[in-house]
Amino acid sequence: MILVGNAVVERNLAAGVESEIHVPIASDQDVVVARHKGRALATELGFSGRDTTLLATAISELARNIVSYAGRGEIVLRTTHNSDRPGVMVVARDKGPGIASIEQALREGYSTSGSLGLGLPGVRRLVDEFEIVSEFGEGTTVTVRKWKG
């Protein structure tokens, strides 16, 4: 578990070394832990309050999907950067049942769990980059990135 101060983050970025935080997800308590750690990392990088909250909300949704659909998995938080800005990369990974149709799961209003069905399309709107890889029966990995505004 690495939570580093601002100076260290910048040094790591300069050296191309990214800090990485692994949060095991197996219960609703872990959902809260994951979003708190994501918030802390975004704050360290100097994200605005609004972007920090958008990121924390996205992490909350992704972590809850793991608990609801796969039972357990992990959230990995990592500092990242493009040419001119730092950002946070979130990888939500599980070995659950996988998603039969990603296209359907990304459609507004679609849900198989009786929830609002806003999960993935909503998360996509909260972040800058969104990727999903899912193998039916093998698990799901969602990777999102949010850049400092």
Add this chain to the structure above:
Amino acid sequence: MEVPILKQGEILIATVQAALTDSDLLQLRRALVEKVAQARARGIIIDVTAMDVMDSFASRTMREMAHMIRLRGAETVIVGIQPDVAFAMVQLGLSMGGHDGCRPGRRSGVLTPKFTG
């Protein structure tokens, strides 16, 4: 973390003190739906100032809670949604709905709203 519920005349005030897990939210719902008749309350105020994230589960639970409370004869007002939280909720596509008995308070910290009917 349990949410304290205070009785002020015909109003119950639940003040969320810190981030809530899903089970904390369900516990709050259970407590308020039970207490509303016990306390002969006509209105419930839920102060969510301390909530730094209102995700799909939290807003669905609040909406359902307001609906249940209305069926029990009282109105629910949510106060203290932070500006960043409101922004994230709208981006996510969430609403508190006006039609099912849960309305946002006009001002944060309103203590004596008028409850109709």
